[in-house]
Amino acid sequence: MPRTLIRQGRIVTAVDDYVGDLLLDDGRIVAIGEKLDVGGDALEIDARGLLVLPGGVDCHTHMENTFGESTTCDTFESGTRSAAFGGTTTIVDFAFQRRDTGVLEAIRSAQERAGSKASIDYGFHLITTHVDDSTLADMRHAIRHEGVTSFKMFMAYPGTVMVDDAAIFRAMRLVGQHGGMVCLHAENGGVIDLLIREALEQGHTAPRFHALTRPSLMEGEATHRGIKLAELAQSPVYIVHLSAREALAQVIEARNAGIPVFAETCPHYLFFDESVYDSEDWELARYVMSPPLRSKEAQHALWRALKTDQLQVVSTDHCPFCMKEGHLGRVRQKPHGRHDFSKIPNGVPGVETRTTVIYDGGVRQNRLSMNRFVELVSTAPAKLFGLFPRKGTVAVGSDADVVLFDPDEKHVISAKTQHSDCDYTLFEGKEVCGRVKKVFSRGELIVDGERWLGKPGRGRFVKRGEVGGF
Numbered sequence: 509m510p511r512t513l514i515r516q517g518r519i520v521t522a523v524d525d526y527v528g529d530l531l532l533d534d535g536r537i538v539a540i541g542e543k544l545d546v547g548g549d550a551l552e553i554d555a556r557g558l559l560v561l562p563g564g565v566d567c568h569t570h571m572e573n574t575f576g577e578s579t580t581c582d583t584f585e586s587g588t589r590s591a592a593f594g595g596t597t598t599i600v601d602f603a604f605q606r607r608d609t610g611v612l613e614a615i616r617s618a619q620e621r622a623g624s625k626a627s628i629d630y631g632f633h634l635i636t637t638h639v640d641d642s643t644l645a646d647m648r649h650a651i652r653h654e655g656v657t658s659f660k661m662f663m664a665y666p667g668t669v670m671v672d673d674a675a676i677f678r679a680m681r682l683v684g685q686h687g688g689m690v691c692l693h694a695e696n697g698g699v700i701d702l703l704i705r706e707a708l709e710q711g712h713t714a715p716r717f718h719a720l721t722r723p724s725l726m727e728g729e730a731t732h733r734g735i736k737l738a739e740l741a742q743s744p745v746y747i748v749h750l751s752a753r754e755a756l757a758q759v760i761e762a763r764n765a766g767i768p769v770f771a772e773t774c775p776h777y778l779f780f781d782e783s784v785y786d787s788e789d790w791e792l793a794r795y796v797m798s799p800p801l802r803s804k805e806a807q808h809a810l811w812r813a814l815k816t817d818q819l820q821v822v823s824t825d826h827c828p829f830c831m832k833e834g835h836l837g838r839v840r841q842k843p844h845g846r847h848d849f850s851k852i853p854n855g856v857p858g859v860e861t862r863t864t865v866i867y868d869g870g871v872r873q874n875r876l877s878m879n880r881f882v883e884l885v886s887t888a889p890a891k892l893f894g895l896f897p898r899k900g901t902v903a904v905g906s907d908a909d910v911v912l913f914d915p916d917e918k919h920v921i922s923a924k925t926q927h928s929d930c931d932y933t934l935f936e937g938k939e940v941c942g943r944v945k946k947v948f949s950r951g952e953l954i955v956d957g958e959r960w961l962g963k964p965g966r967g968r969f970v971k972r973g974e975v976g977g978f
């Protein structure tokens with residue numbers, strides 16, 4: 509691979525903002541200077557007028573993940589290609605411990621699925637669905653030796669993935685002692701399940717009832733409970749896909765008390781609100797994700813919390829299911845729940861739009877500073893999940909994961925021009941300002957304007973270090 513010299517771009521990290529040159533060699537950033545003189549063999553790229561950003565780190569994606577009867581429509585191949593076009597160079601996806609699968613087997617199986625397909629670097633959280641002595645021993649092994657240092661546990665979906673409070677507490681007590689972290693899907697599964705059954709008994713089958721049966725109070729309740737379990741276990745905790753004001757209040761209270769609680773929200777909660785559910789239309793299945801969209805007030809509160817570090821990360825929870833059955837051969841997608849909202853696979857796409865919509869809606873709308881934008885989409889997730897400083901910044905010695913971004917170019921988002929296998933985007937038709945122009949992954953140019961230069965299988969599994977490094 510040739511050395512690459514990126515000339516005179518505006519280099520922005522979570523703390524810096526200056527114009528300079530960047531030399532990439534052998535997969536890493538090897539020099540940064542005002543005007544580097546590196547001899548003639550380097551490939552020169554003129555970055556005047558462009559932002560030079562650390563590659564995005566999306567710590568919540570679901571590529572070819574199976575939930576119940578449905579599998580997300582993006583494979584590691586299509587999903588990582590889509591991520592790269594969106595300026596993301598590292599994802600943390602999920603290995604899945606099932607009833608018949610042990611922890612280490614789950615990690616191997618996820619590595620095998622991703623290995624020949626991923627075109628950007630990736631790590632895994634482990635979805636932990638039961639906790640016994642052998643699970644705990646394997647979790648310790650995973651943290652120490654496998655580079656899998658975070659564990660997602662569900663307080664929702666009883667009968668499938670939900671775990672009880674004692675299991676969460678046991679896992680937290682163990683991982684907290686060994687530099688790991690539990691990530692919680694915080695919704696009260698028992699109550700929600702009852703509300704779903706009652707709605708169906710009354711003949712309510714439309715997608716909007718997905719939202720009506722998942723009240724924000726029950727997200728707040730579970731968030732409170734999860735934080736208390738973590739406090740007792742003396743362990744950090746990370747709340748995934750936080751959407752409700754009630755949940756945010758719990759995170760703020762705990763952080764103010766010095767408890768190591770971290771949380772992410774996702775673009776769909778920042779740009780859409782519950783008013784979309786105001787119809788019986790089947791098309792609303794595209795907005796079926798958990799937790800569901802919340803009030804306009806909640807949305808404003810989330811933006812404020814991102815600014816003030818009450819929330820630390822914007823991830824995507826990219827969990828795509830097609831709106832059309834059979835699209836690219838995918839089956840049991842959103843129409844699986846055509847006559848019963850509880851069977852609509854939960855989740856929405858977003859991995860390709862995150863950088864642009866957060867730049868456009870955050871920086872350009874004066875909700876976030878440029879540095880904070882970089883921190884939210886790259887540096888903070890890298891730090892929290894044991895990837896920093898290899899990922900998440902532009903610094904000598906870091907991996908040469910670099911994005912050249914035009915802050916002024918306008919374009920209209922459309923599923924037709926995206927690179928995911930999903931047949932829709934929530935942002936269809938939205939005009940945004942800011943565009944990913946070039947993406948380097950470990951020094952290799954993989955996105956060049958509209959051209960895809962990445963190769964399936966070039967992405968590497970990243971062994972992550974201790975988590976919660978703030």
Ligand code: URP
Nearest residue numbers: 693797798825827854855
């Ligand atoms: O609806 C969602 N969020 N689906 C993805 C799985 C999860 O809970 O993160």
Ligand code: ZN
Nearest residue numbers: 693748749798
């Ligand atoms: Zn979840």
Ligand code: ZN
Nearest residue numbers: 568570825827
């Ligand atoms: Zn998720």
